[in-house]
Amino acid sequence: MVDKIANALRLTAVDEQAAKAGLYKGMALTDARAQFDKLDIAFASPRKDGELLEKLADWCDRYTPLVALDAPHGLILDMTGCIHLFGDEPTLLKDVHRQLQRHGMIVKTAFAGNAAAASALARHSAGGIVEPSDQNRRLYALPLVSLDLEDAHIAGLRRAGLRTVGDLDVLPRAALTARFGNGVVAGLDALFGRQSKPISPRRIVPVCMVERRMAEPLIAMEAVELVLVQLADELFIRLGQRVEGAREIEASFFRTDGNVRRLRIEAGRPLTDTKTLMRLMKERLSTLAEPLDAGFGFDMIRLGALRTDRTRHQQKSLDDREQETEEVERLIDRLSIRLGNSRVLRPTPVDTHIPERTVALEPASKTKRESNGEWTAQPQGDPPERPVRLFQPPERIEATFEVPDSPPAQFIWRRVRHNVVLAEGPERIAPEWWREHSGALTRDYYRLEDSSGKRFWVFREGLLERGTPNPRWYLHGLFA
Template sequence: MVVVDKLANALRLTAVDEKAAKAGLYKGMALTDARAQFERLDIAFASPRKDAVLLEKLADWCDRYTPIVALDEPHGLILDLTGCIHLFGDENSLVQDIHKRLFHSGMIVRSALASNPAAARAFARHSPGGNIAMNDETHRLYTLPLLSLDIEETHLASLKRAGLRSVGDIDVLPRAALTARFGASLVDRLDALFGRQDKPITPRRIVPVCLVERRMAEPLVAMESVEQILLSLSDELFHRLQQRVEGAREVEACFFRADGDVRRISIQTGRPVTETRTLFRLLKERLSTLSDPLDAGYGFDIIRLAAVLVERTQAIQRSLDNRTQETEEINTLVDRLSIRLGSSRVLRAVPVDTHIPERAVLMEPAIKAKSDTSFEWPLGSHPDNPPERPIRLFQPAERIEVTFEVPDAAPARFVWRRVQHIIVLAEGPERIAPEWWREHAGALTRDYYRLEDNKGRRFWAFREGLYERGDPAPRWFLHGIFA
């Protein structure tokens, strides 16, 4: 069997199976040449997108071994097993478990265990792999071919013409000469291979701050038992967080099925959660609102609870009758509504430091808004006095036709939505200039007025443009209505 793809306007082999490799077919060979040698070929067309999806699923599956998993596209994965090996006995047992499980799923992989990601990648791709002993790692790296450096083809050809064939042949050369001839990238890759340069991997998921899990001797099928395990894991998670004087703002529950499927359920809260009862109630609420209900299938062999985002906790002030404050009840309601309806549908108004009225408030998800957000009353007004600005504004402001005695004065009457309003009282103007650092060149200064008509209705209107400056055709708009 061969896999083909269109490369350089020709169909070429991108992968071959074991039989095809033994018969002399190789990666990069033209399909016409392969057919000339063998009439019967099982041909499959390459699908990089499906390969990427499969690699993502394998990465999710590998989370059962470590939370630090990185993609090494197009065909590889890098796992940081630091601190995780004791869960499986030793390094050999862990690697054997990975190979065994993937073999039962119809996949054959090659792996290598080394002291750093670059060395492990090179051993897995350009050698038989295996568990590389620390005292033998340098010697094994010296025997790797130049291809393991992943350098440009032109540099690779130049090194081979100079009689260099292995990594060891290059490592003994002076660094200055290598940098001058081939650039700093070659030296950087050499240093990364031998661990002289610290290049940590980039995990595809945020590494949890605190993590607890249960590994089942037999796959767990009953959902009632799953809830009991979640309750037990919540107790253990919060016990660890209490020792750190922290509460969880985001918790992720992971369910690893025996058939390799992984389900993740995320819980976000507007305040640090420190109690099992609160988290368990939110988890049950989230499970009940899933469009694709959680299905145990062949059973869960691992259930994990991880605190992804944490925050320092503070003592909650209780009232004299031992009831929580009203803000605590509101926060609980916000959390439940956000889980049931989605965080993008439960919003909270957050003040913005700007003097432009329509930008003074920003709507953000309520669970993400800071609890210490304060609001300053505009222009020195006081909450006990009548408001100087309406609470709700028109977006955008609506155009009105205005009649006035003097061009720069307040309007005497205006027409809005085909209804005429005669003004008996006007206050202003309040002049607001555009934000020159973000406005376009055509933005004009506004003069705002608080108006009251003969029927007692109060409006907030502004004139865009100033006659005294010679602005072309100043216009009037109604921006809001007072209650």
């Protein structure tokens, strides 16, 4: 493999035969062709390599939900609590190698006590299963490049006569830090597990998960649906033991050719029964641009609850009909599945004193607990403090007033003159200085009623005493 590096074509990877012939990574292509006339070369494509690595990571979800990328060419799998599903470590490694070799890939693996050690042993040693009692000896034999240090630091360490990780680990920490910085010591601590460095999985780890591995791949969709029903029954039994329902469920379909298809279902209320889930699943399947295709068959199907919530008893009416709120929630779930959460919205209050920002739209499937806040109840008998309808942006009006700080006596809006008979205010609202630009002005709001009984909400932008020469008037809303 060749790529353009520093305005020259250089080798970025060589196979076993080329390595035995003396070619190496970083070698100039002209030097390689000077030794061998007939070279089978291909141009490197890091983007396609990354896409392939992402697909391999999806495929590795069949072994554990904790899969992380170890760029540029590796994957890290946290197998804690998953080994028993495959028998033991040798059986698991044998299955990984067999499955990938069937797709024409060569893989090198290593089992170790932490992610950094496993990555270094897989890249720079023979790999395999490393026993805890033998791990330090294996790590001591690794070359310095296994620490992922800068080239300048590695060159400096080699000039000092250091060749392996063991040569470096026995030196005083203070001297290493003073000469090469914290990176060397941090790399050693991560390699030997002295410093906890958890991996960052690519996908959300399910709260509760069930799966089914098939002895023979499933091709018929009727069989796939039957397996989904069985998995849903098992999942809801487990969630019921936790007194929880599923707010977000993901179904994963693993094909024998390595492709993984995922369907995600989000609900506005906790799901607790298989019938409702399957109804939403069918709605989701009907909206797919690419139908669910089994190809050569699914060899594993997984159902996981990504988000859960405490369940509560639903109040029933006297004639055993469900409450109207539950019917509305069902409608919201169906619309959200068909149209998408970003298209089924409802207003929610926002904690701010700026009128046009007090309401935001959010997915209707969110619960009140996940929303920004609660609506403030209006005291009975009092006139409303805010109008029912707001204009965004506020509309400019021409106002006539007796003194600069008084409410307008009359104003012209949309070429119609309104004579003010009642006025209430002002209500002063200052800008949010932490998010507004420096030129934002203070507003004085007034509630006005004209001679025909119409009520308006207007404000004056800017104050004379603060240096605004000609404050402007705007109509911001209308009262019912």
